[in-house]
Amino acid sequence: MNLKPHGAVRFVRTALFLERVMGVAMEPETRAQQEMGQILVESDPSSLSTASPRILSTAPEKKFRSSEGESLHPDSKSVLKNLRETSHARIHRSERLFQGTLWVGGFFVLALFATVLGVSIVEAWPSITKFGWSFLWTSTWNPHRQIFGAWTYIVGTFWVTGIALLFAIPVAILSSLFLSDYSPKWLVGGVSTLMEMLAGIPSIVFGAFGIIFMVPLLRDHVEPFLANTLGKHWDFFGGDSMGYGILAAGLVVGIMVIPLVATVTRDSLVMVPRETVEASYALGSTKAEMVFFVKLPAVVPGIIGSVILGFGRAIGETMAVLLLIGNQASIPTSIQDVGYTISSLLANTFTYAVIDPLYSAAEIELGLILLVISLVVNTLGRELLMKLMGGRLAGSVGGG
Amino acid sequence: MNIVKRSAGFALTLAVVSVLSGAGTARATDLTISGSTMLFPLEQVWANAYMKSHPGVHISVASTGSGFGISNAANGNITIGASDAYLTKDLRKRYGSLAAIPVAFDDTQVIYNVPGVKKSQLLRMDGPTLARIFMGKIKFWDDKAIRAINPDVHFPHRRIKVIHRADASGTTFVFTDYLSQTSKEWYDDIGRDLSPSWPVGSGYNGSDAVVAAVMATPGAIGYVGLGWINEYHLSSMALKNLDGYYVVGSVKTIRNAGKAALHDPSFPDDFNRSIVWNLHGKNVYPDANFEFWMVSTALPKRTMLEVKKMVIWALTKGQQEKYTVKTGFAPLPFAPLKPRLNKILNRLLPGNSLKIESGG
Numbered sequence: 001m002n003l004k005p006h007g008a009v010r011f012v013r014t015a016l017f018l019e020r021v022m023g024v025a026m027e028p029e030t031r032a033q034q035e036m037g038q039i040l041v042e043s044d045p046s047s048l049s050t051a052s053p054r055i056l057s058t059a060p061e062k063k064f065r066s067s068e069g070e071s072l073h074p075d076s077k078s079v080l081k082n083l084r085e086t087s088h089a090r091i092h093r094s095e096r097l098f099q100g101t102l103w104v105g106g107f108f109v110l111a112l113f114a115t116v117l118g119v120s121i122v123e124a125w126p127s128i129t130k131f132g133w134s135f136l137w138t139s140t141w142n143p144h145r146q147i148f149g150a151w152t153y154i155v156g157t158f159w160v161t162g163i164a165l166l167f168a169i170p171v172a173i174l175s176s177l178f179l180s181d182y183s184p185k186w187l188v189g190g191v192s193t194l195m196e197m198l199a200g201i202p203s204i205v206f207g208a209f210g211i212i213f214m215v216p217l218l219r220d221h222v223e224p225f226l227a228n229t230l231g232k233h234w235d236f237f238g239g240d241s242m243g244y245g246i247l248a249a250g251l252v253v254g255i256m257v258i259p260l261v262a263t264v265t266r267d268s269l270v271m272v273p274r275e276t277v278e279a280s281y282a283l284g285s286t287k288a289e290m291v292f293f294v295k296l297p298a299v300v301p302g303i304i305g306s307v308i309l310g311f312g313r314a315i316g317e318t319m320a321v322l323l324l325i326g327n328q329a330s331i332p333t334s335i336q337d338v339g340y341t342i343s344s345l346l347a348n349t350f351t352y353a354v355i356d357p358l359y360s361a362a363e364i365e366l367g368l369i370l371l372v373i374s375l376v377v378n379t380l381g382r383e384l385l386m387k388l389m390g391g392r393l394a395g396s397v398g399g400g
Numbered sequence: 401m402n403i404v405k406r407s408a409g410f411a412l413t414l415a416v417v418s419v420l421s422g423a424g425t426a427r428a429t430d431l432t433i434s435g436s437t438m439l440f441p442l443e444q445v446w447a448n449a450y451m452k453s454h455p456g457v458h459i460s461v462a463s464t465g466s467g468f469g470i471s472n473a474a475n476g477n478i479t480i481g482a483s484d485a486y487l488t489k490d491l492r493k494r495y496g497s498l499a500a501i502p503v504a505f506d507d508t509q510v511i512y513n514v515p516g517v518k519k520s521q522l523l524r525m526d527g528p529t530l531a532r533i534f535m536g537k538i539k540f541w542d543d544k545a546i547r548a549i550n551p552d553v554h555f556p557h558r559r560i561k562v563i564h565r566a567d568a569s570g571t572t573f574v575f576t577d578y579l580s581q582t583s584k585e586w587y588d589d590i591g592r593d594l595s596p597s598w599p600v601g602s603g604y605n606g607s608d609a610v611v612a613a614v615m616a617t618p619g620a621i622g623y624v625g626l627g628w629i630n631e632y633h634l635s636s637m638a639l640k641n642l643d644g645y646y647v648v649g650s651v652k653t654i655r656n657a658g659k660a661a662l663h664d665p666s667f668p669d670d671f672n673r674s675i676v677w678n679l680h681g682k683n684v685y686p687d688a689n690f691e692f693w694m695v696s697t698a699l700p701k702r703t704m705l706e707v708k709k710m711v712i713w714a715l716t717k718g719q720q721e722k723y724t725v726k727t728g729f730a731p732l733p734f735a736p737l738k739p740r741l742n743k744i745l746n747r748l749l750p751g752n753s754l755k756i757e758s759g760g
Contacts, residue, residue: 144591216616240559242617244602327566327603338602344566348605349595352568355467 120368127361135365141329143353148362150369152329156246156339157370159332160321163250164257164314169307171254172261173296179262180269181291192266199259207320210252215324218251219243223336231334239336246332246339249325253317257310261303264385268302269295301388308381312374318343342370429706434462435469435482438570438625439691441727442504443482446718450710457706466570466594473694474498479707481694484570485594486672497697499744500671502690502737503714505658505730506625508575509636509649509687511611513620514541516556519635522648524549526640527582527677527686533621534562534579535586536600541619549640562601563613563622568594570689571607574676575623578639578687581677626654627728641686642677649685654730656681657688662736669740691729697748704749715741 121128127135127148138149175195179188223241231238272295280294326338327348346363353360433443440463447459466483473481474495487500510525517523529545532538538545542555565572573594579586590596604610607624611632614622626649629636638646647653660679661667677686693714695707718724719731 140597142590142597144593144596219616240561240619242561242602244613322566322605323609327605328601329597330600340603348566348603349568351465352467352595355471 117371120364120371124361124365124368126358127365130358131362135362136369139331141362143356143359146358148358150342150366152331153340153342153345153366154369155331156325157315157341157343159246159339160250160253160317160325160341161311161314163246163335164253165307165310167251167254168257168261168310169303172258172306173265173303175258176262176266176269177291177296179266181287181295192263195259195262198255199263203256203317203320204323206252206256207323210248210320210324214248214252215243217243218245218248223247227336236334237336239334241336242326242338244324244326245335245337246325247335249321249339249341252320252324253314256317256320257314260310260313261306264306264309265299265303268299272298302385305381305385305388308377308384312378312381315377316343316370316374318347322347342366429457429703431457431459431480431703431706431710432462432478433459433480433482433693434464434472434478435480435694436466436484436570436691437463438484438506439482439504441627442691442723442729445723445727446714449718449723450713454709454713457710459710465568466573467568470495470498470694473696476696476698479695479699479703480710483692483694484689485573486674486690486692487670487694488672492672495694495696498694499697499747500692500694501711501741501744502671502732503693503711504691504719504724505654505688505732506574506627506691506728507649507654507657507685507688507730508571508578508623508625509629510621510623510639511614511629511634511636512622513614513618514555515558515618517553521553523553523635523637524640524646525637527578528585530639531579531583531586533560534564534598534601535589536562558619561617561620562598563610563617563620564598564601564603565595565605565607565610566603567605569607570594570691571623571625572596574687574689577674577676577689581674582640625728626651626730630725630728639686641679641681641684643680643682643684645682645684647683647685649687651725651730653683653685654688655733656684657686658690658730659733659736660684662733662740669743671740671744688730695748699748701749708745708749711745 131138131148135148135150136154137151138147139151140147140149141152142148175191179191183191219241220243223239223243226237227239227241229237276294276298277290280290285293321341322344325341325344327340327344328338329340329345330338332339346367350360350363353363433447440461443461447461451457451459466485469478469481469483470487470491471481472478474497481498483500487495487498491498510530512523514523525546526549529538529549532545539560540557541560542557547553547555573592576586576590576592576596579590580592581587590599602613604613607628610622610624611628611634614620615632624634628634629649636649638648640646657675657679660681661675664679667673671690671692675688675690679686693711695704695711699707715732715737716734719734721731724731
């Protein structure tokens, strides 16, 4: 029997085993040995073939029996010994090379992050030392007088994010409930696909949509209506209808956040154990009761995690917001007001700010604030999801 | 404008610069023009026409903003830096090697959308009132200050919606220049800047967005350059000039402003003074502006000779209406420009005989 599997196959197999069985990286010296043992334990190599078609084609025809059970084929011991000796050096070298490449890759990402952070801090330093913490709550931003404060932009950013989430969360939850429990089967695939496509549309397209659709709609219908009804009692809803403003920007960013929240929510709804659902029916609940009192509470952690990720997405959104928010550095007091977010300020003025050290330092410090907020929020959201969902959803939740 | 010493030091900028300058080695003559987004369309048609008539010359044009144009022309990353603004005292101190060459005229005009006021009806506006509108101190169209200047116009009681540029813009610089020169309040609080801190209103990215927002918003007031007025057949306000005349911006009245400045013996030879407001004459528009090319005296002589050729072409043949007026600029009058231009070119190429063809 000729048993000398190709190096690459051996490697893939090793990697698979290590990942599946051990879940840890091993020393190259022990790897070959480890592999021998593992292959022998595996009684059905066809289970491997589901993971890699390559292995299917080169998998040994003869199935090994477990070493604990029957004795090995008389030939195999010597073949294995031979194999170990001849290819050990080769494996060793290619392993090293591969490992080295991975280290470079890993460190490149680290270095990249460190560079971005380091350069930003260095460039922002004049502003950090001049304004200190008060930069955060100063609302004056006047390049002419060299006074810079982030408050207006921080508030604007949170306004847009808040409106976006308030709009996106109910819509996303309702749509995912519909898809998981009420929708006819033929609709599920289509809507889910559309939902994923929605997540992939560039934000500038949403911005343009906002200008041609959302702005006229708000200006001519929604905002005058709000002003004449709720606005009569609360200034918060009043104002003169422009169309542009935090409401338009928030709603459009909300549209962009919906797929993110809806996808994760639907995925977690599907994972609610069938037994739980059936138990609830057995206790006499209607479908609506089952959905609201059993399924929905079960997926709350998933929703929270996805909302945090949506927050991370919304807070950094630039193009769509820039086109719709009205770019006015004032603190909104009504949802009809215009505002300014950190990201749209940077997009609008940064190329100009570079001519003045303090001005550009202040803008970079704004960028740092945004970086810190989204870093914290994204990490929080991801950790929460991992913890609550047992890591099962880790792959489906991209960063903001 | 408070502009302190510093050349752009960011990765993005560097990348753009290295691409621009990297291209320079490949051809016989390679000129890079970069800067003002306002001047960009004119530079594009110029570059195409010039390359057609001057084989062997390659011109790459980029629209990167006036600030980029100034700083990168000074440090030699680009051949010519385009700028909407002249070299202020601060800039001259920092970029001593730069010479500003005026290459075209444009202006800033005030556009509006007042329901009930016909397009054919001429609206007048003076600096202090305009400044108070843009500061949010005049809130309604039927304010008595506006009615006092326009006694024969019936204004609705409608809120004024101020619309301005959100990005750093030469148009904004020229507009706030007019406000700064005519209103002390504006000068003290906000000043003249490409991107000032606007007290009220809403901001849009680019002149096209401003036009769209003004047209779509009843009660709006905004400002754009000459090119946009012509392209969209907008009506703009007649602005009060130094001698008290109300003048509507047009190719003719802008040229008048330029001529008035060029014939003024006190106007500096290096062009480093605004032509906004401080000009006498009946049909002189008070908010006109030179567009500039910034050239560093440190350029190698061979490149400088090419730049000189290109500049003279741009100021003569390049001023034809098919280039300038088509792209939204007013042509420069060549004759009154010549003495000052000679001095500038002499500074760039000392001791070089300057044969300037007539034209314009």
